[in-house]
Amino acid sequence: MSADEDKYPSESGRRRFVKGVVGSAALGTVATGTAATVEVATSAAGAGGGITEYFAIENTDGPAPRGMPIIPVEIRNDNEIYGRWPEPETQTVQGKEVTVAEMDVGGTTYSTTWFQYCGVQTYEGIQPDADQDNAFRSAGGTYDWQADVDDGAVLTLDMFDDYEGWGNGIGQDGLGKPAVANWRSDGDVQTIPVQVMRSPEVSKMIAGEGKYASLSGEARSFLEAATENDVMAWLNKCTHFCCVPGFKAFGGSARFGGENSVYCQCHQSIYDPFSPVRRTFTALPRTE
Template identity: 50%
Template structure:
């Protein structure tokens, strides 16, 4: 690993991992992912199979892997948007299959990243589900957010101005300012729950990385991930519960159900079998 992939030594902050699964470097995921993602697995389902996703790192507890990252961008109007892959039709095992899949930041980004824990059955992960893809406020986790937004409001970059100093008494101040959101959930029967964080750690990681993925999947310090624990499908918390500090997750993401912990400022590859969507 080159020095350019690490935080400056004097910062004392954790680096972004360039690859932990099978010793593969993240730079190589694009070719591998395009060959393995979205394989048909059963006659009654489509779009599942062996999948390599980018995820926030799993750091403790029984969860088998990290939480899948949602690439983000800030719109011209300042709203925070999750990127959804383009819909395309491919032929697999002699059948035409519609998938959400595109090349982004030197790798294959696919809707299959989110096909686990029953999420694969939701209409809002169907490749052709129509959504503006903007993150919308989901109340109940953070006082600042509940004072600023009603449920369903679009979140805006201006409301994160204090991200480099924000704190709520859990872990350290200035690590990152979060928002609890839903994604692709307008006019859907079920929500996709996500967390958006703006952090100087993301900005530093982009500045010191020589890879394409960080620059393509984050924007102005924002990072996001699907907030569904990969263990028993519970909803984790980032900087919500004081209990998280007992598990070295005061500055991380913590699932109260079985004490799985994740680091939203470290990215890694996750290799798993995505569940097929209902046909």
């Protein structure tokens, strides 16, 4: 392909858009760096904002600046799928009492600050001490199979019994069965969107099997503690413009190489759920 050829379909307009985004992102790093410096000096991570390390599903293409945060899961009553939420506690940070929620997950500090971006930091359910249910509750409309599940019903393992061979005509069958859900969103509050997936690839990643042999020990330890029965989950907010992507959710994803990945149809960002990576960003302050 010559330098003058467009690698994306001309009708998509993607090449021009991505160039513009990259240019603006490059300029934005100056302001971001300055803001991060100020925030580190004035607000410790866990006190409402600041530099935060987290594990993400990796962003592999498109304008998104980083991956979306993984949510550790747990199975209750041998069947119900929940997200884990750290117990809140009061700490004194820079002379001020603040509520903090963090815990160790596989050697990694998991904190509520992982989700403080794209306006989610203002959601009631993201407050460390919010009185919310941690169950992943079904939100239909994306996958045909969820039409048989009542909206608001707790997702359960048996709903994913066919996960090792599941397919919907998009990409390769057998990579995993996804669901769309809401989390910590009971009552008249903003909805926190998540994606839940049960996949045979989860066990392979933890074991470092085959193509996952190069996965770091740190990532494998985190995954082993953050997943259960091959179930994993992540906050489903694109880190670019806060859209809602999906794993095998959009037929057009194949045009951009995203048919076996999490694809955001708004601006063609692609995330690989089978590539957990440690990333850093500046978490935005919560609403007090």
